[in-house]
Amino acid sequence: MIKKILIGIDDSAYAEHAAKYGFNLAETLNTHVGLVHMTEPVSLAMTNTGADEILGTSMQALSGPDNLELLKVQDEIAENLMERIVKKYGGTLQVTHFNEFGSTGEGIINCSHEFKADLIIIGTHRRTGLDRLLMGSIAEYVVRHSEIPVLVVPSKE
Numbered sequence: 001m002i003k004k005i006l007i008g009i010d011d012s013a014y015a016e017h018a019a020k021y022g023f024n025l026a027e028t029l030n031t032h033v034g035l036v037h038m039t040e041p042v043s044l045a046m047t048n049t050g051a052d053e054i055l056g057t058s059m060q061a062l063s064g065p066d067n068l069e070l071l072k073v074q075d076e077i078a079e080n081l082m083e084r085i086v087k088k089y090g091g092t093l094q095v096t097h098f099n100e101f102g103s104t105g106e107g108i109i110n111c112s113h114e115f116k117a118d119l120i121i122i123g124t125h126r127r128t129g130l131d132r133l134l135m136g137s138i139a140e141y142v143v144r145h146s147e148i149p150v151l152v153v154p155s156k157e
Contacts, residue, residue, distance in 0.1 A: 006034040006098075006117035008108045008142070011081050014155035018123030021153045023089035025121070034115040035085060036098040037078040038107040039071075075099060105141030112148060120150045 007022040009015045019035070026033045078099045086095050096115065100107045112120050124139040139152045 002029050002031055002118045004032045004034060004115060004117045005029075005119045005121060006036060006108070006112050006115050008036050008038070008104075008120065008122040008138075009081065009085055010037060010104075011077075012123070012125070014123035014125050014153075016085065016123075017155040018121055018153035019085050020089055022121035022151075023091070023093065025151075026093055027091060031118075032094045032096070033090070034096045034098060034111065034117055035082050036100065036108055036111045037082055038104040039074045039078055039099070039101045040104055071101070104138045105145065108138070108142050109145050112146065117148060120146055120148060121153060122150065123153050123155055125155070 005022055005026050007019050009019050023033065025031075079097070082097050082099065086097075098111045098115070100111060108120065108122065111117075120142060122139050122142055124137070139150075143150045143152065
């Protein structure tokens with residue numbers, strides 16, 4: 001029985017398509033929705049600081065006031081995105097927000113445990129070939145590592 005659905009979103013058309021699909025399913029099943037947005041760590045190439053110019057700097061090095069402001073802005077953008085999605089598709093459903101910082105695939109899996117989700121819904125961009133190899137696939141990662149069913153909603157770009 002599906003009582004809780006976790007929907008992974010970002011600011012893309014394919015994620016919004018998946019959110020719309022997920023909220024429609026949640027409304028049909030009258031379930032609680034968890035909405036998760038992950039902010040990936042930024043790897044910045046730093047010169048003359050001892051940081052690796054290829055791999056960038058560690059998160060500890062990003063703890064200065066300017067970078068904390070950047071993290072705050074990213075957090076606000078994510079909150080605005082989630083509020084917009086809930087306002088557009090949430091209706092009367094109970095919705096819990098997860099605005100996390102870290103690896104997207106791992107974060108979605110972790111949120112599914114925390115939320116005790118029965119189903120994860122994510123969108124996919126249908127990348128193939130070299131583009132998929134270079135960009136990776138969050139959907140594929142979640143499908144491979146999830147202990148609960150994952151519904152991947154394809155969308156045309």
